[in-house]
Structure formats: C-alpha cells, structure tokens
Amino acid sequence: MDLSPKQSSPSESTRFPDEVLERVLALLTSPKDRNAVSLVCKDWYTADSWSRRHVFIGNCYSVSPEIVARRFPRIRSVTLKGKPRFSDFNLVPDNWGADVHSWLLVFASGCPFLEELRLKRMRVTDESLEFLALNFPNFRALSLLSCDGFSTSGLATVATHCKNLTELDIQENGIEDLSGDWLSCFPENFNTLEVLNFSNLITDVNPGVLERLVSRCRSLKVLKLNRTSSLDRLQRLLVSAPQLTELGAGSFSEELTLQQHAELKYAFGLCKNLSVLSGFWDASALNLSAVYPACSRLSFLNMSYTALQSPELASLLPHCPCLRRLWVLDSVGDKGLEAVGANCPSLEEIRVFPTDPFDEDMLHTVTESGIVAVSQGCPKLHYILYFCRQMTNAAVATVVRNCPDFTHFRLCIMNPGQPDHTTNQPMDEAFGAVVKACKKLKRLSISGLLTDLTFKYIGEYAKNLEALSVAFAGSSDLGMQYVMEGCSKLKKLEIRDCPFGNVALLSGLERYESMRSLWMSACNVTIDGCRSLAREMPRLNVEVMKEEGSDDCKADKVYVYRTVAGPRRDAPPSVLTFSGL
Amino acid sequence: MTPPLLGGVEEVASSASLLASSTSIESVCQNGSAELKERNYMGLSDSSSSGDSSAISAVTGESKTSLNLKATELRLGLPGSQSPERNSDLSLFASTQLDEKPLFPMHPVNDHHGSSTPKTLLLGNKRGFSDAMDGFSEAQVVGWPPIRSFRKNSLATLSKNTEEVDGKVGASALYVKVSMDGAPYLRKVDLRNYSAYKELSSALEKMFSCFTIGQCGSHGTSGREMLTESKLKDLLHGSEYVLTYEDKDGDWMLVGDVPWE
Numbered sequence: 019m020d021l022s023p024k025q026s027s028p029s030e031s032t033r034f035p036d037e038v039l040e041r042v043l044a045l046l047t048s049p050k051d052r053n054a055v056s057l058v059c060k061d062w063y064t065a066d067s068w069s070r071r072h073v074f075i076g077n078c079y080s081v082s083p084e085i086v087a088r089r090f091p092r093i094r095s096v097t098l099k100g101k102p103r104f105s106d107f108n109l110v111p112d113n114w115g116a117d118v119h120s121w122l123l124v125f126a127s128g129c130p131f132l133e134e135l136r137l138k139r140m141r142v143t144d145e146s147l148e149f150l151a152l153n154f155p156n157f158r159a160l161s162l163l164s165c166d167g168f169s170t171s172g173l174a175t176v177a178t179h180c181k182n183l184t185e186l187d188i189q190e191n192g193i194e195d196l197s198g199d200w201l202s203c204f205p206e207n208f209n210t211l212e213v214l215n216f217s218n219l220i221t222d223v224n225p226g227v228l229e230r231l232v233s234r235c236r237s238l239k240v241l242k243l244n245r246t247s248s249l250d251r252l253q254r255l256l257v258s259a260p261q262l263t264e265l266g267a268g269s270f271s272e273e274l275t276l277q278q279h280a281e282l283k284y285a286f287g288l289c290k291n292l293s294v295l296s297g298f299w300d301a302s303a304l305n306l307s308a309v310y311p312a313c314s315r316l317s318f319l320n321m322s323y324t325a326l327q328s329p330e331l332a333s334l335l336p337h338c339p340c341l342r343r344l345w346v347l348d349s350v351g352d353k354g355l356e357a358v359g360a361n362c363p364s365l366e367e368i369r370v371f372p373t374d375p376f377d378e379d380m381l382h383t384v385t386e387s388g389i390v391a392v393s394q395g396c397p398k399l400h401y402i403l404y405f406c407r408q409m410t411n412a413a414v415a416t417v418v419r420n421c422p423d424f425t426h427f428r429l430c431i432m433n434p435g436q437p438d439h440t441t442n443q444p445m446d447e448a449f450g451a452v453v454k455a456c457k458k459l460k461r462l463s464i465s466g467l468l469t470d471l472t473f474k475y476i477g478e479y480a481k482n483l484e485a486l487s488v489a490f491a492g493s494s495d496l497g498m499q500y501v502m503e504g505c506s507k508l509k510k511l512e513i514r515d516c517p518f519g520n521v522a523l524l525s526g527l528e529r530y531e532s533m534r535s536l537w538m539s540a541c542n543v544t545i546d547g548c549r550s551l552a553r554e555m556p557r558l559n560v561e562v563m564k565e566e567g568s569d570d571c572k573a574d575k576v577y578v579y580r581t582v583a584g585p586r587r588d589a590p591p592s593v594l595t596f597s598g599l
Numbered sequence: 600m601t602p603p604l605l606g607g608v609e610e611v612a613s614s615a616s617l618l619a620s621s622t623s624i625e626s627v628c629q630n631g632s633a634e635l636k637e638r639n640y641m642g643l644s645d646s647s648s649s650g651d652s653s654a655i656s657a658v659t660g661e662s663k664t665s666l667n668l669k670a671t672e673l674r675l676g677l678p679g680s681q682s683p684e685r686n687s688d689l690s691l692f693a694s695t696q697l698d699e700k701p702l703f704p705m706h707p708v709n710d711h712h713g714s715s716t717p718k719t720l721l722l723g724n725k726r727g728f729s730d731a732m733d734g735f736s737e738a739q740v741v742g743w744p745p746i747r748s749f750r751k752n753s754l755a756t757l758s759k760n761t762e763e764v765d766g767k768v769g770a771s772a773l774y775v776k777v778s779m780d781g782a783p784y785l786r787k788v789d790l791r792n793y794s795a796y797k798e799l800s801s802a803l804e805k806m807f808s809c810f811t812i813g814q815c816g817s818h819g820t821s822g823r824e825m826l827t828e829s830k831l832k833d834l835l836h837g838s839e840y841v842l843t844y845e846d847k848d849g850d851w852m853l854v855g856d857v858p859w860e
Binding site: 104106107108109164190191192218245299322323347371372373374375405430432434487489514 | 742744746748749
C-alpha cells in the first residue's frame with residue numbers, strides 16, 4: 019500500500035476490514051482491555067461494540083439497561099452487581115432497589131442472544147426468573163449470589179423452560195425455600211447441566227430425582243449439595259459422577275458403620291479430578307477421613323461450615339499437597355494454623371472465619387500466633403481474611419515481612435476499637451507495615467484501635483489500593499482526607515462509624531468520578547454536605563438512607579457513585595437522592 | 600411485599616435447635632442392671648419414675664433441659680440466664696421434631712413482619728442477644744462483625760456456646776450428676792471435658808472404680824462405631840454396668856445413640 023503522506027489519509031492506511039478487526043478484538047477478553055480498545059478511535063469503538071460478548075457492570079445504577087443494549091447488541095453474558103456491599107450485613111433497607119427486572123425487559127428485545135446472567139446483590143423475583151426462562155431461547159447459565167426476592171418456585175420455572183441450561187448456581191441468597199420440587203422440573207431427557215450448586219437451599223430435594231439427573235448429565239463438573247443431603251446420597255452421587263472437579267458435600271455428621279465408611283471412602287477415591295471441596299456441614303473427625311483419597315489434586319478446600327478442631331485439620335492437610343486456598347473456622351485454633359504453616363507450602367489464600375462471632379469468652383479463637391505461623395510456612399500467601407479477638411502490631415509486621423506479596427489483606431479484630439493487646443497502643447503501625455511492605459496491595463480492610471496515622475500511611479504508601487474498608491477508626495476528617503488525596507487508584511471505599519464529616523466527604527471531589535462508589539454510614543456527614551457534593555459533581559448520584567428517628571440534618575448512610583444514567587427513579591421513600599443535574 | 604428471608608431470622612432459630620440437641624443428656628446414671636429397666640436414681644426398680652425423675656431433672660435445671668416447646672423457640676443466652684419472653688412474631692417453630700438431633704430449623708417463615716425492614720428484624724435478633732448477654736454491647740452493633748447472614752445462620756448451629764445450663768456461669772461447664780447403683784455418694788462431671796462417649800465412659804469408669812470390681816461398660820471398641828443390634832447385646836450381657844441417662848421426657852435412655860454434639 020502506498021503510504022506517501024500526501025496521497026493517503028491516515029485513516030485509510032490504517033483501516034482494517036471490519037471483520038478482521040472484530041476477529042482480532044475477539045481475542046481480547048478482559049473488560050479492562052476491551053474498554054481501553056474502545057477508546058482508540060470510532061472504528062475500534064464500533065468493532066468492539068459489535069464483537070463484545072461479555073459485559074461486567076459493577077454497579078447496576080452506573081448505567082442504564084438501554085445504554086448497554088444499544089452499545090452491545092450481541093452480548094452473550096452479563097455480570098451485574100447491585101446493592102452496596104454492606105447490604106450483606108443488613109445495613110441497607112430491604113426495598114432499596116437493584117431490581118433486575120427492568121434489565122431483563124430491555125435485554126429481551128435488545129440483547130436476545132443472552133446466554134449467561136450472573137447477579138450479585140440484586141433483587142430477583144420469581145416473576146423475573148420466569149420472564150428470563152421464557153424470553154431468552156439461548157439461555158444457558160444462571161448464577162445468583164447474595165440476591166434476594168425469589169423462591170424455589172422461580173427456580174422451578176428456570177428448570178422447566180431452559181432447555182439448554184448448563185449452569186445453575188444458587189449461593190448465599192435470601193431465598194424463600196418452599197419445597198425441593200423444583201429439581202423435579204428438569205425434563206426427563208434433560209442432560210446438559212455442567213454446574214449445579216444448590217447449597218443455599220434447606221428443603222430436601224427428591225433423592226431419586228437428583229441421582230437420575232446427575233447420571234444423565236455426563237458433562238457435570240460442579241456439584242454442590244445442600245445441607246440436608248445425606249452421606250448415603252453423596253456416596254451414590256460420587257460413584258455416578260467421578261468426573262466432578264468441584265464438590266460441595268452436604269451434612270457430614272452422620273454416624274457411619276465401618277462398611278458405610280469404607281464405601282464412602284471408596285467413592286471419594288474414584289474422584290481423581292477434584293480440585294475444589296466445600297460444604298461438610300458439621301463434619302465429624304471420623305467421617306472426614308473418608309475424604310482423604312480425593313484430596314491429592316485439591317487446590318481449594320472450604321471447611322468453613324464445620325467447627326474443625328486442630329487435630330482434624332492436622333490429619334487432613336498432609337493429604338492435600340497442592341492446596342492453594344483454604345477457608346476454615348477459628349475452631350482450628352492457633353495450633354491448627356501451625357499445621358497449615360507446616361503442611362501447605364503452596365498456600366496462596368487463607369480465610370479464617372469466626373465460629374461464634376458474639377462469643378466474648380474466646381473459647382473458639384485464633385490469635386496473632388496463628389497468623390504468624392501461617393505466614394512462616396506459606397511464603398506465597400497473597401490473600402488473607404482473618405477474624406480474631408486480639409492482635410499485635412509486631413505480629414502483623416512479621417506476617418508481611420514473611421509474605422510481602424499480599425494483594426488482599428483483610429483483618430477483622432472483632433471488638434471495635436481494640437488496641438494492641440500487649441502494648442495497649444493503637445494498631446496504626448500494623449497497617450503501616452502492611453502498606454509499606456506490600457506494594458501490590460489492592461484490597462485492605464482495617465480494624466482495631468486506629469488513629470489518623472493509619473490513614474496517613476495508607477495515603478502515602480498504598481498506591482495500588484483499589485478497595486478500602488474502614489470501621490470504628492480514625493480521629494478526624496484528616497484521616498479520610500489522607501486516603502482521598504493519596505490513593506489514586508481507589509475504586510471502592512466503605513466507611514462506617516468513623517468521625518469523618520463534610521470536610522472529609524468533600525475532600526474526595528477529585529476522586530469520586532474515577533471510583534465505583536463510596537459508602538459512609540454512622541459518620542458525621544450531614545444532608546447539607548451531601549447536597550454540596552451533588553452540586554459540585556453533577557455526574558455523581560448522592561444518596562442518603564435516612565433512619566427512623568434520626569435528626570433531619572444527619573446523613574445516616576451515604577452512598578455516592580458515578581453514573582451516566584442520571585439519578586435513579588426507583589428509590590424508595592427512605593432514600594433521598596441528591597443530584598446536581 | 601418482601602418474601603421472607605432465610606437471612607437474619609434463621610440465625611436465631613438455629614440456636615434453638617442447638618439448644619434442643621445439646622441438652623438431651625440431663626443426668627447420667629450407671630445402672631447395675633443388665634436390663635434397661637426404668638429406674639430412679641436410688642436404684643430402686645420403680646417403673647413410675649416420672650415423679651422422681653423430675654427431681655433429677657431439677658439438678659440440671661428445669662426449663663432449660665426439659666425440652667418443652669418454649670425451649671425450641673428462639674432462645675439465645677448465656678448459660679444460666681433465663682431467656683426473656685420472646686416476641687411471638689420472632690419465633691420460628693421447629694414444628695414437629697423435638698428429638699436430640701440438630702435439625703435444620705430453617706423452615707420458611709410466613710411473613711408476619713409485614714413492612715419491617717431487615718434492620719428491624721435484625722435489631723430484634725440483636726435485642727435477644729443483648730437481653731440475655733448482659734453488658735455485651737458488641738451484640739447491639741448492627742452488621743458487626745461483618746459476616747453474611749448465610750454464614751451466620753450456619754455458624755449458629757455449629758456453635759457450642761449457646762447452650763443454657765442452669766446455674767453455671769460462662770460457657771465453660773456443663774455439669775451433670777452421675778450416680779451408680781449402690782454407690783454411697785454421687786459425682787458430678789463436666790461434659791465439656793469430653794469429646795466422645797468413649798472418653799466419658801472411661802472417665803466415669805475411673806471415677807467409680809473404687810466401688811466396683813467388675814468392668815464398666817464402654818461403647819464400641821474403636822472410634823465411634825454405631826451401636827448395632829448385636830453390639831448392644833454384647834454390651835448388655837458382657838458387662839455389668841451400662842451408661843444410661845434420663846432425657847426430657849423422663850425416659851431412661853442408653854447413652855451413645857445420639858451423636859455426641
């Protein structure tokens with residue numbers, strides 16, 4: 019091609035046929051890459067729009083369904099997140115919003131090829147599920163995490179009408195569990211299921227139905243049973259589906275005869291491909307030994323629904339040489355965590371949940387020794403979530419010295435405002451150590467007694483921080499200001515019960531449009547402050563959730579987020595929306 | 600109209616079920632007889648033991664361990680504390696099964712909360728906590744510690760700390776009276792010190808060894824094997840003593856049928 023500058027315009031010389039461009043762009047799957055690509059020029063924007071197959075929407079109110087459908091008419095898969103994360107802890111009123119129905123209505127005509135829908139913290143009614151099942155002929159995969167508003171009847175309509183369903187993943191939802199009959203709604207010749215997770219549900223499904231379904235679905239890879247599923251059923255299912263890669267066992271506490279135990283162990287031994295194990299509600303030590311044969315390739319073990327003791331964990335771990343992720347309850351104690359340090363050299367993630375969150379007697383607990391023991395044995399650790407009742411600055415400093423690669427550091431000292439228990443000092447130096455040592459830190463949750471100094475450290479050192487969660491911390495507006503000024507990559511900030519007021523809120527003016535959202539509750543922000551913010555920044559939605567009986571001028575809960583869709587029109591009366599528009 | 604959530608309400612119901620399951624062993628008696636005859640704790644073969652057995656029940660507390668309907672309603676509290684009168688609309692019924700096995704009390708709730716927000720619901724739960732646990736201000740903080748409802752509900756049935764035992768302060772002791780036929784005095788054991796029936800029975804064996812020259816019964820030869828028909832017979836015929844206890848209904852039960860937890 020003649021590239022002489024006088025004769026050919028730049029756009030001609032660089033223009034690919036659209037088809038080629040789309041083929042090339044199709045190789046880019048990460049949303050971030052795709053977004054970057056679409057900004058290059060109009061041609062590339064168009065090519066991306068036509069070829070985009072998956073859209074991730076982190077805040078359902080940041081954009082309208084019409085805009086999405088217009089821009090990406092050929093999408094196959096949508097991930098949609100709704101309520102603020104603190105709704106998981108009952109801080110958001112039930113009728114707040116994030117209803118998926120309006121999205122489905124638009125997509126039914128605008129994105130008819132939709133195959134996959136993954137929702138988190140959205141409101142989903144049975145009516146919506148039925149609409150979904152009836153209006154999207156290619157629909158294949160449904161995942162509902164932390165959603166609410168639906169019942170097992172809704173699941174029944176999905177099972178009945180989605181002929182090509184490959185995935186049904188129901189996790190941790192507020193679901194009305196009416197009966198187990200929904201499973202029987204899959205037609206007798208239906209066999210395409212690859213993922214079935216109904217661990218959320220309580221009522222028992224018809225045992226024969228499940229067994230037959232599993233034996234028909236030869237491509238089934240992920241099966242997560244609910245709590246009421248017996249060991250007997252589990253044994254039969256494993257024999258029928260040894261190809262599983264992920265298994266969620268049901269209850270694990272039944273007493274077994276020697277024969278039954280041997281049969282269960284044999285069944286587990288058939289499963290050569292298991293990489294993920296979860297469930298195990300109420301596992302007894304004896305029964306756990308049946309699981310050992312299946313653990314040789316295990317990379318993720320989730321034992322966080324059973325109060326495992328340290329000897330049980332110590333017996334189990336040597337059978338899992340490839341373990342990379344481990345979730346447990348604090349019933350394992352520091353001794354159990356020592357066993358982790360001793361047996362899991364490849365460990366990258368550990369989460370320790372509290373057995374009894376309201377137990378002040380510390381009968382089940384882990385301390386600073388536990389976390390140090392893990393860090394000593396697991397140098398590859400990069401993700402930690404740790405609930406404890408006591409911690410020291412020195413221990414945290416040791417942990418990050420042993421493991422400087424943390425990307426996610428979430429420490430929850432469960433008594434609000436608790437100092438270092440050996441020195442009685444604030445925990446500032448602990449988190450200072452974290453942000454100084456861990457250059458790749460993306461997510462941080464802080465707790466304990468904390469002054470503004472913690473935030474000074476965060477603003478100064480945590481340059482890659484994207485998500486910060488703060489509770490019962492700080493001394494003045496300065497704290498929040500440090501963060502807003504220093505953390506240029508911040509995307510999500512959630513604050514509760516901190517002495518940050520309007521000055522702090524307004525210090526983030528430059529930042530909010532590049533963030534997904536800000537949450538502030540039980541702080542010192544007023545309605546006037548919110549109004550000012552909205553006025554200054556017209557492309558933000560500023561919402562205040564009022565609590566009954568609070569002062570008129572107080573902004574009890576503030577939720578601020580960027581949006582191209584303008585103020586939302588579906589807010590309930592208890593939510594005040596301020597907009598600069 | 601909000602469909603009822605499996606969220607916050609379940610949390611409280613789960614503890615009730617735990618309560619039901621954990622207080623099944625009220626008093627442990629060793630009977631000298633090979634037969635499972637109803638006996639009162641004096642060792643007299645008195646078939647109508649209900650009168651006396653209620654006296655025995657009184658040892659470990661009446662309202663807590665006699666599993667009346669009230670006990671299966673939402674009860675949260677420290678051992679030793681009387682549960683306050685509950686709001687009826689917060690009570691979930693574990694409708695039919697009052698047996699000892701920890702059941703899943705997470706029955707769907709008919710919505711009797713109308714327009715109440717989850718926060719109100721949660722406050723209700725939390726009030727229950729704080730009423731029973733004096734001075735535990737932490738329990739009054741909504742949404743703290745930050746744990747999802749689903750996990751909280753599951754944890755509530757695992758927690759071994761929400762049992763109520765009469766008169767015992769703190770979640771650290773579950774004392775029951777133990778008597779042996781013919782022994783001049785009784786003993787008390789803390790069930791929390793043991794993690795399996797075998798341990799308990801060996802400890803009792805040691806405790807009462809001075810009174811007997813025979814072998815005390817123990818359950819199973821290894822681990823926790825289920826007691827089959829034949830094993831039971833072996834025990835009964837092969838040993839002089841058998842562990843029994845009196846349950847909520849005043850019936851004498853063989854120790855070992857119910858999972859230890």
